[in-house]
Amino acid sequence: MAAESSPKIVIVDESPIRAAILEEGLREAGFTGVVHISEMQSLLARIYALDPDIILIDLENPSRDVLEQMFQVSRAVRRPIAMFVDQSDAASIQASVDAGVSAYIVDGLKKERVKPILDLCVSRFNAFSKLQDELARAKSALEDRKVIDRAKGILMKLKGLTEEEAYVLLRSTAMREKKKIGEIAQSILTASELLK
């Protein structure tokens, strides 16, 4: 087996961004043999051809079940095992499931060599989720802005208000009704659509 050289790592992930984040992290940590598979067709054949030491797969990927078949192939020279087979480290199993990543490790690779890789995966997966949340928030803030601008326009036209007055009206209504300005703006758009 690949003695003390850098282990060969395969990342199975349909999200190119997350895979890139993980790959970058692994390279920075000195793991140079990293291959990303994003295409799930003939997954097993590609993995056999690459013959990796470690396979990382995200838990949202239905093809995880395809990987489970690796345990069944009696002719495979190197049999991988699921990370979960090592029951000694419940905390890291929990952390990886929470983060949404699972690892398959070829039998024989030393535990202390696997641990830093897994830790890195978990932190990178978590970083990716955080990034996604932030993106989603930024996107919805942008959407809100657009809706508010359109609602302001309607108020200005119908009530002859200035832009500032229209915004103050939106804000005071939102405060009175304990709602977000975006929600009030959306109801104005809906109402004006209905009354057209």
Add this chain to the structure above:
Amino acid sequence: MSTPLHIGFIPLVDAAALIVAVDKGFAAAEGLDVTLIREVSWSNIRDKLNIGLFDAAHLLAPVAIASSLGLGHIKVPIVAPFTLGLNGNAITVSPALHAAILSELDGDPFDPMATALALARVVATRRKGGAEPLTFGMTFPFSSHNYQLRFWMAAGGVDPDEDVRLVVLPPPYMVDSLAGGQVDAFCVGAPWNSVAVDRGVGHILHFVSDILVRAAEKVLAIRHSWSERNPLVAAALVRSAHRATEFIGQPENRAETARILAQPSHLGVDADVILRTLNGRLKISPDGAMRESARYWLVGRDGASRPDPVQAAWLYAQMVRWGQATISPEALEAAKAVFRPDLYDAALGLRGEAGGAALGPLRAFAGPTFDAADVSGYLAWFRRSAGAAEPDPPKSKD
């Protein structure tokens, strides 16, 4: 005060008992506040059940046994106090393979022995012509689908490990893979066979009830340790699933059941397709041919819900037959102990009168009647039969 429970499921029709138990309020009536979590892989379900993220799960019966025996994965004893359904899978083949089998068929197309022999001839012809081996999709290494496919083709003399390729495919990918030619056939649960027929890319060749008279398909799985600590909650869960299967079992409730299952958060498949499987009346060919069978999927009737250790023993025998497990009396007992009719009876206040024996012998279309007390003898019959089918038996010199 209601007990919060997290239950994982795969979007398949046989998760119905759990989905209906929640949707119709049967779980709430038992004091359970169930959150259903839709999962994408059996591996995820197994792992999340094992580490306690799920309290219970919709699980392949063989995975519950494999987990309890520590096969292929960590050993976490699982118990099944309730069977979510018997049968329900089907074998669907591509139009090309369907035509090839029919052209070689000598007998009734619903006779699995006739189709298995035809398949063997198709396989032999392909080999002579230098064609790639046929590829069959199934859902998981430890699945009834895997064993049903293997049982069927082996009866005709096809070696599932040598003559064809058996590959794992997630159920939602089955139809696309058949359409795209990555697989020539598959064995999967509802609704995917019907979806393939509707899309014109597959013919349903067999209901698995053609192969084995009844097969435990999915179970309500809980950790053994959890069941010991929470016996009352486990019993309440069994009762709510029982009420749900009673509901589903009433023909007048099928349309509503199909609507509930069809919801995007559950299966997200057309209610009409689901209704066909609930009615046991399936379109089996793109030309519109229908086939009806009362045994296609058994839920809420014929003792389908009560875990039958004989079923567990049959599944264990298949694991041994195909090299996933080694044979030992201890492992057989451990496998049987996964299926817990006692917990079922206790939860429902029964006294065991609806036992497995009442269901009649466990017969398949080939081989002797299954005897849970003599798994070795049962498997020896198949070894002899496979040996007899070999044109040139290997000499046992080594």
